[in-house]
Amino acid sequence: MLSQDENDMLTRVGPGEPAGELLRRYWHPVAIAAELTEENPTRHVRLLCEDLVLFRSTAGKVGLLAERCSHRLASLVYGRVEKRGIACQYHGWLYDTEGNILETPPENNDAICRNVKHPAYPVQKQLGLYWAYLGPLPAPVFPKYDAFVRTDGSRKLIVHPMLDCNWFQTMENAADPSHAPILHQDAEARDVVPINSTRGYIDDQPGFDFWRVPFGIMKQRNFANGETDEHPLIFPNMLRTGGTVQIRVPVDDTHTWRVDFAYKQGEPAVDLDNPPVTYMKPYKTPADGLHPFVKFETGTVPQQDHMVWETQGQIVDRTKENLSYSDRVLLDLRKLVKENIEKVQNGEDPMAVQRDPNHPIIDTNLESDLHHTGGKTGKGRPYGFKTKVRKREKA
Ligand code: FES
Ligand SMILES: [Fe+2]
Numbered sequence: 001m002l003s004q005d006e007n008d009m010l011t012r013v014g015p016g017e018p019a020g021e022l023l024r025r026y027w028h029p030v031a032i033a034a035e036l037t038e039e040n041p042t043r044h045v046r047l048l049c050e051d052l053v054l055f056r057s058t059a060g061k062v063g064l065l066a067e068r069c070s071h072r073l074a075s076l077v078y079g080r081v082e083k084r085g086i087a088c089q090y091h092g093w094l095y096d097t098e099g100n101i102l103e104t105p106p107e108n109n110d111a112i113c114r115n116v117k118h119p120a121y122p123v124q125k126q127l128g129l130y131w132a133y134l135g136p137l138p139a140p141v142f143p144k145y146d147a148f149v150r151t152d153g154s155r156k157l158i159v160h161p162m163l164d165c166n167w168f169q170t171m172e173n174a175a176d177p178s179h180a181p182i183l184h185q186d187a188e189a190r191d192v193v194p195i196n197s198t199r200g201y202i203d204d205q206p207g208f209d210f211w212r213v214p215f216g217i218m219k220q221r222n223f224a225n226g227e228t229d230e231h232p233l234i235f236p237n238m239l240r241t242g243g244t245v246q247i248r249v250p251v252d253d254t255h256t257w258r259v260d261f262a263y264k265q266g267e268p269a270v271d272l273d274n275p276p277v278t279y280m281k282p283y284k285t286p287a288d289g290l291h292p293f294v295k296f297e298t299g300t301v302p303q304q305d306h307m308v309w310e311t312q313g314q315i316v317d318r319t320k321e322n323l324s325y326s327d328r329v330l331l332d333l334r335k336l337v338k339e340n341i342e343k344v345q346n347g348e349d350p351m352a353v354q355r356d357p358n359h360p361i362i363d364t365n366l367e368s369d370l371h372h373t374g375g376k377t378g379k380g381r382p383y384g385f386k387t388k389v390r391k392r393e394k395a
Helices: 004-011 018-023 110-115 167-174 180-186 301-311 325-345 366-370 373-377
Strands: 028-032 042-047 050-056 062-066 080-082 085-087 101-103 123-126 129-132 153-159 207-213 216-222 228-230 238-241 244-252 255-265 277-279
Touching: 004 018, 004 167, 004 325, 018 325, 028 042, 028 050, 028 244, 028 255, 042 244, 050 085, 050 129, 062 085, 062 123, 062 129, 101 110, 167 238, 167 244, 167 255, 167 301, 167 325, 180 301, 207 325, 216 325, 228 366
Parallel strands: 153 277
Antiparallel strands: 028 129, 042 050, 050 062, 080 085, 123 129, 153 255, 207 216, 216 228, 238 244, 244 255
16 A cells, blocks of 8 residues: 555656656657658657657658647647748747757747747657657667567557556556456457366466666566567567567556567568567547546457556556555565666766667567467467366356
8 A cells, every 4th residue: 555645656657746757757658650750740649748749850850749739829730831840820930850940930030039949858769669768868779679670570550549547557467467367358369268266377476586687676586387589678668489579668657659679580571670560459449538437348358457546546546555465566566666767866867777889789688578488379378278178167
């Protein structure tokens, strides 16, 4: 159980908030790169409670600016792009990708051009996504995680529906090795029957372990058949399961965008810079409603996760929780976030920020995970590991 202040410290992502300042030290994906085209050269982006416009000039340069015009705050999402940048529709103020104001129609107001700087943020294309950095400069380098740099197989992006909840409950789920055999016991494509509804497959997973690594927390699940697998939590907001890296983008305090980068070994390579994109249909009806005024789909693993994340409340009220022994990894995750918030407050780089452009590939144990025997079944891994088929008892 946490105090309200502790809960706020972990969950609030706006400017000046402890977690908001921590998360501003990392690159975050904000859009599918293929969506920004000559025909659709602007789009609204919300990240860490800030409204932004992502745009592509006719010269092909991509910029990320505060959404509202510095003149009288009309939205630049409707701006006209040109070679030099983007011009507000309202009175034509022209901005370049660095946030310099180049023109101020109808007059030429040199004082404004010289003295007013429109907020602008670094943006770069990686893995078929545009990534933004909202923290203090200089920006860190894009991290070379092992799954991100593999070129020997296929890769694709999976875009999940926007989550109406806070980022941190999705990460507590990422740290939680016990929920999978229970929550996901009824997921489609499983080839075994759970023993009963309360325990699901948990007896096939009698233990788990976790330890800190330089890039986050390594979680190991130990199965009754002697196998283990590892799902590292990549600090602060990613989870690798097999070749898939789930990225949970903190949009604002009550919204999180989940996009998965999925690498698959042994499949034909695709265009590395523009991988195919799968857009998942809404997981609830109505798609823009909030619990309890919606009906969630719960047939697949991602749908089940989304259902529990949202029904926990838009921001989990951790003053009311009762943690148990198997939740102890959550305590370590909270401690880790707090320690890194303090690092930022002391002017240090937090965990897993990379400064050296030539840093070695960050080994998250992907290679050994790919050769895990459970992976060879190809059925619903990580939750569909092969085990003895047992009959479900009536609960
Ligand atoms: S509000 Fe944008 S130019 Fe006037
Ligand atoms: Fe899950």
